[in-house]
Amino acid sequence: DIRMTQSPSTLSASVGDTVTITCRASESLSSWLAWYQQRPGKAPNLLISEASNLEDGVPSRFSGSGSGTEFTLTISSLQPDDFATYYCQQYNSYSYTFGQGTKVEI
Amino acid sequence: QVTFKESGPALVKPTQTLTLTCTFSGLSLTTSELCVAWIRQPPGKAPEWLARIDWDGDQKFYCTSLKTRLTISKNSSKNQVVLTMTNMDPADTATYYCARIRDGEGFFDYWGQGTPVTVSS
Numbered sequence: 001d002i003r004m005t006q007s008p009s010t011l012s013a014s015v016g017d018t019v020t021i022t023c024r025a026s027e028s029l030s031s032w033l034a035w036y037q038q039r040p041g042k043a044p045n046l047l048i049s050e051a052s053n054l055e056d057g058v059p060s061r062f063s064g065s066g067s068g069t070e071f072t073l074t075i076s077s078l079q080p081d082d083f084a085t086y087y088c089q090q091y092n093s094y095s096y097t098f099g100q101g102t103k104v105e106i
Numbered sequence: 107q108v109t110f111k112e113s114g115p116a117l118v119k120p121t122q123t124l125t126l127t128c129t130f131s132g133l134s135l136t137t138s139e140l141c142v143a144w145i146r147q148p149p150g151k152a153p154e155w156l157a158r159i160d161w162d163g164d165q166k167f168y169c170t171s172l173k174t175r176l177t178i179s180k181n182s183s184k185n186q187v188v189l190t191m192t193n194m195d196p197a198d199t200a201t202y203y204c205a206r207i208r209d210g211e212g213f214f215d216y217w218g219q220g221t222p223v224t225v226s227s
Binding site for chain 2 (some may be wrong): 001005011029032034036042043045049055087089091092093094095096097098099101
């Protein structure tokens with residue numbers, strides 16, 4: 001299975017900051033990567049698919065980039081609602097795997 | 107409005123078989139691209155994909171490490187997807203989610219609220 005490694009595991013930031021989360025894959029994914037946001041007690045919520053396609057209704061301060069084995073999720077001008085845990089997920093093959101998560105905390 | 111809802115026992119004993127049901131609504135079943143997945147998330151850990159079923163062709167895919175213990179199936183008349191997992195272990199304690207895979211790709215755009223399952227004697 002493809003291994004996904006996110007960094008950092010925890011990120012401390014303030015409202016208004018710009019933060020970047022990195023996701024690395026153990027083999028090339030082309031652009032078959034998604035990002036999710038998860039708040040405590042809730043299901044993950046899809047933010048971005050195919051590395052950089054923003055879901056309808058997701059604020060434009062979220063952006064994704066990358067291809068191959070290295071991807072980033074950037075959140076510009078952090079808002080109070082954005083303090084949550086973020087996961088990357090690859091779907092290059094019929095064996096989907098998630099990163100271990102990045103908790104963005106105040 | 108698209109909704110997914112999981113149901114099943116909250117507590118199972120070690121070695122027992124877990125059966126979970128996912129009931130969905132608001133989706134057109136005339137599309138050939140409907141795919142439903144099961145995903146679980148142990149407390150404090152990342153999600154883990156378990157299985158996928160493609161509605162029209164009835165193709166099934168499983169997580170490599172759990173393949174021998176999982177069976178995914180569908181009940182077309184009830185808009186339901188069922189997951190069974192045999193030989194449950196305390197390490198299988200998790201919240202279990204069902205979700206839609208959009209357009210036959212591999213990412214999950216609609217999720218249920220999840221159902222917590224504890225494995226304990």
